Amino acid sequence: MEKQLLLGDEAIAQGALDAGLSGIYAYPGTPSTEITEYVEHSRQARETGVKYSWAANEKTAMEGAIGMSYAGKRAMTCMKHVGLNVAADAFINAAITGANGALVVVAADDPSMHSSQNEQDSRFYGKFALVPIFEPSNQQEAYDMTYDAFAFSEKYKLPVMIRITTRLAHSRAGVARRPALPQRKGNLPEDMRQFVLLPAIARRRYKQLLKTHYDLVAESEKSSYNLYFEGKDKSKGIIACGLAYNYLMENLAGKDVSYPILKISQYPIPRKMIEKICSDCKEILILEDGYPMIEELLRGYLNTGVTIHGRMDGTIPRDGELNPNIVAVGLGFPDTRGPEVPDFMVGRPPSLCAGCPHIDTYVALLETLEQYSKGRVFSDIGCYTLGALAPFEAINSCVDMGASITMAKGAADAGLTPAIAVIGDSTFTHSGITGLLDAVNDKANVKVFILDNGTTAMTGGQKSAATGRIESICAGVGVDPAHIRVIKPLRKNREENVRIINEELAYDGVSVIIPRRECVVELNKKMRAKFAGKSNE
Amino acid sequence: MKKDIILAGVGGQGIISIATVIGYAAIDMGLHLKQSEVHGMSQRGGDVQSNLRLSDKVIHSDLIPFGQADIIISVEPLESLRYLPMLGPNAWLITSITPFKNIPNYPPIETILDKIRSLPNHVALDAEGMAKDLGSPKSANMVILGAASPFLEIPYEKLQQAIRAIFAKKGTEIIEANLKALQAGRDFKE
Ligand SMILES: Cc1ncc(C[n+]2csc(CCOP(=O)(O)OP(=O)(O)O)c2C)c(N)n1
Ligand code: SF4
Numbered sequence: 001m002e003k004q005l006l007l008g009d010e011a012i013a014q015g016a017l018d019a020g021l022s023g024i025y026a027y028p029g030t031p032s033t034e035i036t037e038y039v040e041h042s043r044q045a046r047e048t049g050v051k052y053s054w055a056a057n058e059k060t061a062m063e064g065a066i067g068m069s070y071a072g073k074r075a076m077t078c079m080k081h082v083g084l085n086v087a088a089d090a091f092i093n094a095a096i097t098g099a100n101g102a103l104v105v106v107a108a109d110d111p112s113m114h115s116s117q118n119e120q121d122s123r124f125y126g127k128f129a130l131v132p133i134f135e136p137s138n139q140q141e142a143y144d145m146t147y148d149a150f151a152f153s154e155k156y157k158l159p160v161m162i163r164i165t166t167r168l169a170h171s172r173a174g175v176a177r178r179p180a181l182p183q184r185k186g187n188l189p190e191d192m193r194q195f196v197l198l199p200a201i202a203r204r205r206y207k208q209l210l211k212t213h214y215d216l217v218a219e220s221e222k223s224s225y226n227l228y229f230e231g232k233d234k235s236k237g238i239i240a241c242g243l244a245y246n247y248l249m250e251n252l253a254g255k256d257v258s259y260p261i262l263k264i265s266q267y268p269i270p271r272k273m274i275e276k277i278c279s280d281c282k283e284i285l286i287l288e289d290g291y292p293m294i295e296e297l298l299r300g301y302l303n304t305g306v307t308i309h310g311r312m313d314g315t316i317p318r319d320g321e322l323n324p325n326i327v328a329v330g331l332g333f334p335d336t337r338g339p340e341v342p343d344f345m346v347g348r349p350p351s352l353c354a355g356c357p358h359i360d361t362y363v364a365l366l367e368t369l370e371q372y373s374k375g376r377v378f379s380d381i382g383c384y385t386l387g388a389l390a391p392f393e394a395i396n397s398c399v400d401m402g403a404s405i406t407m408a409k410g411a412a413d414a415g416l417t418p419a420i421a422v423i424g425d426s427t428f429t430h431s432g433i434t435g436l437l438d439a440v441n442d443k444a445n446v447k448v449f450i451l452d453n454g455t456t457a458m459t460g461g462q463k464s465a466a467t468g469r470i471e472s473i474c475a476g477v478g479v480d481p482a483h484i485r486v487i488k489p490l491r492k493n494r495e496e497n498v499r500i501i502n503e504e505l506a507y508d509g510v511s512v513i514i515p516r517r518e519c520v521v522e523l524n525k526k527m528r529a530k531f532a533g534k535s536n537e
Numbered sequence: 538m539k540k541d542i543i544l545a546g547v548g549g550q551g552i553i554s555i556a557t558v559i560g561y562a563a564i565d566m567g568l569h570l571k572q573s574e575v576h577g578m579s580q581r582g583g584d585v586q587s588n589l590r591l592s593d594k595v596i597h598s599d600l601i602p603f604g605q606a607d608i609i610i611s612v613e614p615l616e617s618l619r620y621l622p623m624l625g626p627n628a629w630l631i632t633s634i635t636p637f638k639n640i641p642n643y644p645p646i647e648t649i650l651d652k653i654r655s656l657p658n659h660v661a662l663d664a665e666g667m668a669k670d671l672g673s674p675k676s677a678n679m680v681i682l683g684a685a686s687p688f689l690e691i692p693y694e695k696l697q698q699a700i701r702a703i704f705a706k707k708g709t710e711i712i713e714a715n716l717k718a719l720q721a722g723r724d725f726k727e
Pocket of ligand 2 (some may be wrong): 353355356457
């Protein structure tokens with residue numbers, strides 16, 4: 001079959017479609033967004049009636065997928081690594097309920113934090129939940145593993161995790177497809193109490209999960225994704241996980257070295273293979289594009305076993321993503337480097353687009369805040385987080401999605417009033433509404449700016465969950481309608497906007513100010529589509 | 538055959554269009570290809586690069602190792618220098634000389650150009666100006682691709698075919714404009 005050029009993310013999406021997917025549920029987040037976008041634009045998905053849904057957040061997405069699995073169809077949910085924190089409650093418990101129709105969870109990690117607040121390694125979540133994990137080393141494996149993950153999930157009636165990292169998610173290569181399978185018809189679970197996690201049932205199901213784990217280890221031992229390459233030179237053995245295997249092969253290609261190599265791409269860890277490489281070799285080099293998970297395990301607390309090199313002894317840097325050069329140095333090969341970057345080089349941080357509505361919001365906000373001491377603006381995650389940088393330097397926090405309102409409330413409780421929250425429309429529906437309810441219930445003196453640009457801009461302009469309903473949601477939560485103010489962030493409106501903001505600052509209670517103007521990137525996209533005389537599909 | 542190419546620019550400048558044309562031609566020639574892109578935060582006016590790898594053998598890493606790239610193709614002069622450590626011996630640097638100034642501390646353009654000209658293998662051209670002169674300012678990227686074309690080990694006709702195929706939906710006018718831009722870059726002499 002002819003190969004298709006696909007991003008790692010797209011390979012996952014295509015693998016899922018060919019495996020008979022019925023529904024995909026996701027909240028956008030780099031580097032996972034393109035999986036769901038692929039299904040959104042796929043003709044195959046449209047023609048076979050695959051449901052795709054941009055959920056309000058990762059937890060609702062995960063639960064949607066669990067529901068579809070309950071109803072006997074194949075479901076997938078995709079998120080960035082920190083999204084799994086939001087969905088963790090549902091995820092961990094889904095391992096206890098188990099699946100009916102296949103349930104595949106994709107976690108896209110971002111080592112080196114290209115677009116993230118941290119570089120947590122989702123394999124820990126998979127291990128924590130006791131579910132199998134697939135970690136592809138290239139685009140073809142991303143496709144094949146996803147295809148297989150659905151069958152695997154149905155074989156063991158368990159959720160299956162697929163873990164990828166940024167470089168694979170956002171790199172294209174040729175992928176060969178397999179035959180497309182039909183969707184499942186749907187059926188209720190055989191045991192109608194499978195999904196009822198009352199303690200008595202949960203205990204029984206947990207014991208079952210623990211028992212299944214032995215089978216999963218056995219599967220890992222014989223998996224075609226976990227490979228043991230014998231080598232003559234046993235002075236060193238190499239364990240390479242997921243994408244790290246590719247960097248290893250890049251370095252070994254054409255070289256005359258013959259260390260034993262263990263490639264790990266399916267978890268739980270293949271125990272016997274690990275035992276073999278550790279007993280065969282004098283020392284072990286461990287390559288993981290993430291936290292030193294296997295390394296920590298093999299070292300043990302006392303580090304008295306086989307000699308191990310990796311992130312924890314400095315052979316590989318303790319943080320950040322791997323690359324071919326880091327792996328070369330780890331192998332003891334010479335590093336290669338071109339000319340130095342000239343001294344006059346300067347950074348080019350991302351910035352708000354020219355004409356962005358957030359700019360006018362910040363200009364007006366900063367002007368009104370001149371009357372107060374600094375350090376009272378709690379922000380959130382989205383394009384507007386770039387307001388932290390010059391020339392605005394307007395915000396004082398960005399922690400996790402939704403934290404602006406709740407942190408402002410906590411700070412107001414501590415006496416820092418008025419406290420300001422700045423949150424995007426999509427982030428507000430993701431996890432700001434509940435925080436607003438807290439603020440209303442406690443009559444906190446917080447001023448909540450919901451920056452409504454009509455889209456989820458930071459991740460490329462996905463649908464925002466409550467476009468057109470922000471005011472009614474705030475009123476429904478209990479904000480006094482007299483203190484829900486909509487302004488239009490434009491340079492020419494600055495004076496009026498400043499006046500309105502000042503009025504609300506003078507009010508001791510919860511105010512919501514909604515600066516509303518469309519993201520200019522989205523606006524341009526629409527104009528171009530209109531100009532080209534077709535929809536933007 | 539192996540060509541490791543760094544494409545460089547500023548988020549929003551559309552470096553991926555260059556990668557798409559080269560990639561199309563490479564696939565047409567039956568080569569292996571890997572192309573990594575930048576999505577996410579840096580796309581908002583930050584520095585962006587794409588690693589494009591072509592080979593007649595299997596390609597493992599999605600990232601080009603430092604010190605092993607064969608060509609840097611940049612649509613912005615300062616950005617072309619950001620990736621110097623990627624360059625291998627005898628590698629080429631092809632860049633536009635039009636600065637994209639969205640930062641307050643952009644270094645003096647003469648300093649940047651002097652550095653570019655001090656490199657043994659470079660082509661520095663006013664791609665924007667040339668594209669404007671051709672009446673199609675949006676095809677500056679194709680001018681740069683044209684200037685890079687002698688170093689790609691891809692027959693020139695293959696690039697032309699790729700442009701025809703990729704822009705097919707946009708009509709003959711756009712195709713012709715892009716082909717002309719490609720040729721102008723190819724003919725460029727410093
Ligand atoms: C838990 C979690 N999920 C997803 C993301 C990725 N993410 C960061 S910002 C953002 C969208 C923000 O949209 P919005 O609040 O409307 O602001 P805009 O970018 O449109 O200004 C997303 C999805 C994240 N950082 N954390
Ligand atoms: S993408 Fe939209 S919201 Fe984001 S900075 Fe640009 S204009 Fe502003």
